[in-house]
Amino acid sequence: MADRNNRFAGKVVVITGAAMGIGRACAEAFAAEGGSVVIGDINEAARNETVELITNGGGKAVAVHCDVRVAADVQNLVQTAVSTFGGIDVLYNAAGVVRYGTVEELTEDDWDFQIDINLKGSFLTAKYVIPEMRKRGGGSIVNTASVQAFASQKTVAAYAASKGGIVSFTTTVALDHAHEGIRCNCIAPGSIRTPMLEDAANTFGEDDPEGAIVEWGRLHPLGRVGTPSEVANLVLFLGSDESSFCTGGCYRVDGGLLSPLFNG
Numbered sequence: 001m002a003d004r005n006n007r008f009a010g011k012v013v014v015i016t017g018a019a020m021g022i023g024r025a026c027a028e029a030f031a032a033e034g035g036s037v038v039i040g041d042i043n044e045a046a047r048n049e050t051v052e053l054i055t056n057g058g059g060k061a062v063a064v065h066c067d068v069r070v071a072a073d074v075q076n077l078v079q080t081a082v083s084t085f086g087g088i089d090v091l092y093n094a095a096g097v098v099r100y101g102t103v104e105e106l107t108e109d110d111w112d113f114q115i116d117i118n119l120k121g122s123f124l125t126a127k128y129v130i131p132e133m134r135k136r137g138g139g140s141i142v143n144t145a146s147v148q149a150f151a152s153q154k155t156v157a158a159y160a161a162s163k164g165g166i167v168s169f170t171t172t173v174a175l176d177h178a179h180e181g182i183r184c185n186c187i188a189p190g191s192i193r194t195p196m197l198e199d200a201a202n203t204f205g206e207d208d209p210e211g212a213i214v215e216w217g218r219l220h221p222l223g224r225v226g227t228p229s230e231v232a233n234l235v236l237f238l239g240s241d242e243s244s245f246c247t248g249g250c251y252r253v254d255g256g257l258l259s260p261l262f263n264g
C-alpha cells in the first residue's frame with residue numbers, strides 16, 4: 001500500500017482550471033502529497049497565486065497560460081510538463097464555466113462557450129496527454145462532470161449538456177485506453193463553495209448571497225454545500241494507485257444531493 005501522505009511522490013500532475021476553486025484545492029493537495037503540479041489556466045494572476053501557495057509550502061508547481069479550447073495552448077501545457085518534470089502521470093480537468101438561460105435566452109455563443117470549455121477542453125487535454133502517459137506505462141485521467149449531468153435545475157441547458165457529455169466521453173476514453181494502463185474516471189460534485197458558486201449566489205441571491213448558499217446547502221441531505229478540499233479527496237483517490245481497479249466511472253461528491261426521491 002502506498003504511503004497515503006506521499007501518494008504522488010515522483011508523479012507529474014497536470015491540472016486545468018487550477019487558478020481557483022476546486023482545481024486550486026486539488027493542485028495544493030496533489031503537491032502536498034509529493035506531486036509535481038503543472039497548472040493550465042487563463043487567469044494569470046490567480047494561477048501564479050496557486051503556484052506561490054504551493055512553492056511557499058515546499059511543493060513543486062509551475063503554471064502556464066492555457067485556454068483549454070485552444071489546441072496549441074494545450075500542446076504547450078503538455079510540453080511544459082514534459083520539459084519541466086519529465087512526463088505526465090495524472091491529468092485532472094477542472095476548467096469549467098456556466099452561463100444561465102433557457103434555450104431561447106442563451107445565444108449561440110453562450111452554447112459554444114460552455115461546450116467548448118467544459119467538454120472540448122477535456123477532449124483536447126486527453127488527446128495530447130495520453131501519448132505522454134503511454135510513454136510512462138499508464139496514467140490516470142479525472143474529468144469533472146456535475147450532478148447536473150443526471151438531474152437538473154432550470155436554465156442550465158448548455159452546462160448540463162456539457163456535463164452529461166463528460167460522463168459518456170469518460171466511459172469511451174476508459175474503454176479505448178484500458179489495455180495500456182490508462183484509466184479515466186469523472187466526478188459529479190454537488191454545490192461546492194468556490195468562486196463559481198459565489199458568483200451564482202451574487203446573481204440569484206438578490207440582497208442575501210450568503211443566505212442563498214445556506215439555502216442551497218439545505219437541499220443536500222448533509223445540510224450544507226461542500227468544500228473544494230472535500231472534492232480534492234475524491235480526485236486524489238481517483239488519480240492515485242489506490243483506485244487501480246476503477247475506470248470508466250462517475251463518482252458523486254454531492255452530500256447526498258442525488259439520493260432523495262423527494263426533497264424535504
Ligand SMILES: NC(=O)c1ccc[n+]([C@@H]2O[C@H](COP(=O)([O-])OP(=O)(O)OC[C@H]3O[C@@H](n4cnc5c(N)ncnc54)[C@H](O)[C@@H]3O)[C@@H](O)[C@H]2O)c1
Nearest residue numbers: 017019020021022067068095096146189191192194195196
Ligand atoms: N462549484 C460547484 O458547485 C461545482 C459543482 C459541480 C461541478 N463543478 C465543476 O467543477 C469545475 C471547477 O469549478 P469551480 O467551482 O472550481 O469553478 P471556478 O470558477 O471557481 O474555477 C474555474 C477555473 O477554470 C478556469 N477557466 C475558465 N475558463 C477556462 C479556459 N477556457 N481555459 C482554462 N481555464 C479556464 C478559471 O480561470 C478558474 O480558475 C468546473 O468544471 C465546474 O463546472 C463545480
